[in-house]
Amino acid sequence: xxxxxxxxxxxxxxxxxxxxxTEPANLYAPVNYTLSRSGKRIRPLLTLAACxxxxxxxxxxxxxxxxxxIFHNFTLLHDxxxxxxEMRRGDPTVHKKWNANTAILSGDAMMIMAYNTLSKSxxxxxxxxxxxxxxxxxxxxEGQQFDMDFETRNDVTIPEYLNMIRLKTSVLIAACLYxxxxxxxxxxxxxxxxxxxxxxxxxxxxxQDDLLDTFGTSAxxxxxxxxxxxxxxxxxxxxxxxxxxxxFQIERLNYALNSIELSEQDKIxxxxxxxxxxNIKDSTxxxxxxxxxxxxxxxxxxxIPDGRKKILYWFADFLKNRNK
Amino acid sequence: xxxxxxxxxxxxxxxxxxxxxTEPANLYAPVNYTLSRSGKRIRPLLTLAACxxxxxxxxxxxxxxxxxxIFHNFTLLHDxxxxxxEMRRGDPTVHKKWNANTAILSGDAMMIMAYNTLSKSxxxxxxxxxxxxxxxxxxxxEGQQFDMDFETRNDVTIPEYLNMIRLKTSVLIAACLYxxxxxxxxxxxxxxxxxxxxxxxxxxxxxQDDLLDTFGTSAxxxxxxxxxxxxxxxxxxxxxxxxxxxxFQIERLNYALNSIELSEQDKIxxxxxxxxxxNIKDSTxxxxxxxxxxxxxxxxxxxIPDGRKKILYWFADFLKNRNK
Numbered sequence: 001x002x003x004x005x006x007x008x009x010x011x012x013x014x015x016x017x018x019x020x021x022t023e024p025a026n027l028y029a030p031v032n033y034t035l036s037r038s039g040k041r042i043r044p045l046l047t048l049a050a051c052x053x054x055x056x057x058x059x060x061x062x063x064x065x066x067x068x069x070i071f072h073n074f075t076l077l078h079d080x081x082x083x084x085x086e087m088r089r090g091d092p093t094v095h096k097k098w099n100a101n102t103a104i105l106s107g108d109a110m111m112i113m114a115y116n117t118l119s120k121s122x123x124x125x126x127x128x129x130x131x132x133x134x135x136x137x138x139x140x141x142e143g144q145q146f147d148m149d150f151e152t153r154n155d156v157t158i159p160e161y162l163n164m165i166r167l168k169t170s171v172l173i174a175a176c177l178y179x180x181x182x183x184x185x186x187x188x189x190x191x192x193x194x195x196x197x198x199x200x201x202x203x204x205x206x207x208q209d210d211l212l213d214t215f216g217t218s219a220x221x222x223x224x225x226x227x228x229x230x231x232x233x234x235x236x237x238x239x240x241x242x243x244x245x246x247x248f249q250i251e252r253l254n255y256a257l258n259s260i261e262l263s264e265q266d267k268i269x270x271x272x273x274x275x276x277x278x279n280i281k282d283s284t285x286x287x288x289x290x291x292x293x294x295x296x297x298x299x300x301x302x303x304i305p306d307g308r309k310k311i312l313y314w315f316a317d318f319l320k321n322r323n324k
Numbered sequence: 325x326x327x328x329x330x331x332x333x334x335x336x337x338x339x340x341x342x343x344x345x346t347e348p349a350n351l352y353a354p355v356n357y358t359l360s361r362s363g364k365r366i367r368p369l370l371t372l373a374a375c376x377x378x379x380x381x382x383x384x385x386x387x388x389x390x391x392x393x394i395f396h397n398f399t400l401l402h403d404x405x406x407x408x409x410e411m412r413r414g415d416p417t418v419h420k421k422w423n424a425n426t427a428i429l430s431g432d433a434m435m436i437m438a439y440n441t442l443s444k445s446x447x448x449x450x451x452x453x454x455x456x457x458x459x460x461x462x463x464x465x466e467g468q469q470f471d472m473d474f475e476t477r478n479d480v481t482i483p484e485y486l487n488m489i490r491l492k493t494s495v496l497i498a499a500c501l502y503x504x505x506x507x508x509x510x511x512x513x514x515x516x517x518x519x520x521x522x523x524x525x526x527x528x529x530x531x532q533d534d535l536l537d538t539f540g541t542s543a544x545x546x547x548x549x550x551x552x553x554x555x556x557x558x559x560x561x562x563x564x565x566x567x568x569x570x571x572f573q574i575e576r577l578n579y580a581l582n583s584i585e586l587s588e589q590d591k592i593x594x595x596x597x598x599x600x601x602x603n604i605k606d607s608t609x610x611x612x613x614x615x616x617x618x619x620x621x622x623x624x625x626x627x628i629p630d631g632r633k634k635i636l637y638w639f640a641d642f643l644k645n646r647n648k
Contacts, residue, residue: 027469078432082425101406101472104428108402108435109465115439116458119451126454127447134440141433145351148425 001056004311007048010058011041014066018113030094030106031113034073037089042315043176044069049311050180050194053304060122061183064129067118068176071133074110075140077103082148111137121183128182136175143168156234158243162203170202177312193298197312200295205319207288210235214272215281216323226268232257236287237280238271244283249274292320325380328635331372334382335365338390342437354418354430355437358397361413366639367500368393373635374504374518377628384446385507388453391442392500395457398434399464401427406472435461445507452506460499467492480558482567486527494526501636517626521619521636528615529643534559535608538596540647550592556581560611561604562595568607573598616644 002010015035021028044065051061079085080093081103087093095103121129146164150156177198181191213228214237228235242250256262256270275281295316299309326334339359345352368389375385403409404417405427411417419427445453470488474480501522505515537552538561552559566574580586580594599605619640623633 024466024469024473026473027466078428082428100424104402104406105465105469105472107432109462111432111435112458112461112465115454116462119454119458123447123451126450127443130439130443130450134436134443137436138433138440141429141436142348142351145348145429148429149348149350 001052001307001310002048002058004045004049004314007045007052007058007311008041010062011044011048011065011069014062015069018066018070018117026098026102027106027109030077030098030102031110033097034077034094034106034110035070037091039069039073039089041069043072043172045311046173046198046315047176047180047183049315050177051184052180052311053194053302053308054181054184054186054190060125061180063117063120064133064179064183065176067114067133068172068179070110070114070117071137071140072172074107074114075144077107077110079144081107082144125182129179132175132178132182136171139167139171143171150234153234156239158236158239161234161236161239165206166199166203169206170199173202173205174198190302193302197295197298200291200298201316201319204288204291204295204316207236207284207291208319208322210237211281211284211288212323214275226264226272229257229268229271230264236284237275240280240283241275241278244278245274249278288320292316325376325631325634326372326382328369328373328638331369331376331382331635332365334372334386335368335389335393338386339393342390342394342441350422350426351430351433354401354422354426355434357421358401358418358430358434359394361415363393363397363413365393367396367496369635370497370522370639371500371504371507373639374501374510375508376504376635377518377626377632378505378508378510378514384449385504387441387444388457388503388507389500391438391457392496392503394434394438394441395461395464396496398431398438399468401431401434403468405431406468449506453503456499456502456506460495463491463495467495474558477558480563482560482563485558485560485563489530490523490527493530494523497526497529498522514626517622521622524615524619524622525640525643528612528619528640531560531608531612531615532643532646534561535605535612536647538599539605550588550596553581553592553595554588560608561599564604564607565599565602568602569598573602612644616640 019028019032019035021031047065047068048058048061051058076088077094080088081095081100085093086096091097093103094106098106115133118129118133119126143164143166146160147168150161150164174195175198177194178191181194186194210228213235214226216225228238232238238253241253245253253271253274256267256274259267262270296313299312299316302309343352343356343359345355371389371392372382372385375382400412401418404412405419405424409417410420415421417427418430422430439457442453442457443450467488467490470484471492474485474488498519499522501518502515505518510518534552537559538550540549552562556562562577565577569577577595577598580591580598583591586594620637623636623640626633
């Protein structure tokens, strides 16, 4: 059994091997730039961790682990163009450092590179891995589209929101656990159980993200606190407030969100005050807790030695207690 | 042996089956719009035609044929965003009819749908088909990047240009012929021969496109004649003129291309006059002829009954004599 650190080291080695293309430089330099910035590498780590639950040899899971990491980075690249985001992980985004056309085309190249890496998987697992990858990739696009659609809608419900984050975030985590299990030789039954654990963990992960954006501290979270409020994002927090707030509180919420008089700082304070009156923080934590315990319970029920579940337990703990 | 018309009918049936996704509408409506506009369907037709050369049953080649058609349409969708083109095949482009974000994301979805369709190929052919698809898709991106790079360069050579159109156009035609042959059970040797025939036909096809853009008639070509001249595109015609023109002719060419005094019509006339003085039309036809005969010769040498080569001969003829 390799430790999380050992797995991350193996992932880094593999990623450095992908950056071999050079010409045309305007196509591949942005790809290399994107892949070499150090994200948390959560998706390939979970893929390898799931493989290790069934087989100590993680090598067969490396292609699909890398494929999901490249795909995830591709989505960030195109999302940044669509959202006009200028910074990502403390560095300028590709469309800011180069331009939008470069970001579109090098993103396209990354998606192909993800499939190219995936295609190096063992032939016996390839059809299963490909089906899951295709399904998941399309769902992530659907999630992004719903997210964009929600920007101009005022009637988004909490179930719609939860479905959106399931598509945009959870299915990718779930697909990583599923695919790792497949490469470890797990039965269909076990692979599907891992998938469901991934859905719950992914939902908890995204809800925690929403929570930190409003109730984290900037130094911990690494990005500006209150960004979601300023962008009037329909997060779980805001939708919950609209659901349970009094007419008066909803009026004040709408006033603050649409106000052009309030300073940014005041707008954030104003909305946070209403959230606090409504115990939104606790409602969100309860929602996270629900997904977290469901995942832990399913994990406990798997007939696999506990030592093999260590990284997944660690991840479940990490995402609940993380502050960045 | 099915006729080209019968194959095209089969392709249309299959394409209509792909348009089954509905939600989110803002993601899938542009996909359906793009796929249902009737292009020439050359790529899937060639795929099925290559399959038929080796086996009468074309069904195993349908997934990969469709995959290349969807991929081709995806590249047009993203290219139109990058080039800011407003019209395509007589209709508004997706980014014009919707917006750039919709075009980016629905293009991404189309690329995944292409892979999804490809994945339905027989498991025994899948690794070969996937490898070719990945390699080709990445090369098409490289070709598009070189094309964009050339816009701001004044030292593009003819070999560089030929390499760019090989990547942007020919490899896709070649991959279709290769993949069709694979699905027909052709040997590696034969599949590779088909690939090389595709490269030559693809080069001839693109050079003919360059020629028609300047020397076609608008009614035949379906788009405005002289567009390449107005956009100062480094086509084979222009690069050849720069290569063989006298210092005086090159000066006049540069004057016309950069002129803000000349009307569009005068600019086109001016450049065409120089092209005619330099016999650029004949040089281009000679270049097309070279690729065309190479393809025909290789096709003739294949140890396959002539009746089975009919559609490929027809295509070779069509692309040389086409006027649109």
